Amino acid sequence: MGAFVRIELENLEGRKGDFAHVYQPEELNPIDERIRLTEPAHVSGRVRRSRNQVFVEGHVETRAQVECDRCLQPVELPVSADFALDYIPGADYESSEAAELTEAEMSVSVFDGEAIDVDEIVKEQIVLAVPTRMLCRDECKGICPQCGIDKNTGECKCVTDDIDPRWAALKNLT
Ligand SMILES: [Zn+2]
Ligand SMILES: [Zn+2]
Numbered sequence: 001m002g003a004f005v006r007i008e009l010e011n012l013e014g015r016k017g018d019f020a021h022v023y024q025p026e027e028l029n030p031i032d033e034r035i036r037l038t039e040p041a042h043v044s045g046r047v048r049r050s051r052n053q054v055f056v057e058g059h060v061e062t063r064a065q066v067e068c069d070r071c072l073q074p075v076e077l078p079v080s081a082d083f084a085l086d087y088i089p090g091a092d093y094e095s096s097e098a099a100e101l102t103e104a105e106m107s108v109s110v111f112d113g114e115a116i117d118v119d120e121i122v123k124e125q126i127v128l129a130v131p132t133r134m135l136c137r138d139e140c141k142g143i144c145p146q147c148g149i150d151k152n153t154g155e156c157k158c159v160t161d162d163i164d165p166r167w168a169a170l171k172n173l174t
Contacts, residue, residue: 005118012049020044039063054087060125070142081129
């Protein structure tokens, strides 16, 4: 599948390139193995090019859905992210000076020197904006590890030694 928004840099020298796009959820889903969009993603921004560097800045806004870490029920959350990215064309990246620079600055990406793939930026920004751990609510009881019942909606008779998972983790260290 081809990119929806690809900004060709050929004619951009010394000028500002504004862009804006609305992605339908199904155009980007799945974002990764855990994140799906439930509403359209709005992106807007601008691309600037100087001699051998490209700067992209903008904003992404949408709603995403992930599974609760404990009970696996869907959790929806708003996503709102500002981004500012520096790109160095692949050929220049090979030269040692640029390579050292990019190792120091994680916001620098390498690209093919011809176009900026906005689809990829949007997906990346959504992944970065969604917390790696999400709970449906703070007091989510999770799933019984023995019978699999969702303990928020039902009780089971399983006997578990009720160890706080944080203590269990400490126990494993010793
Ligand atoms: Zn939960
Ligand atoms: Zn159980």
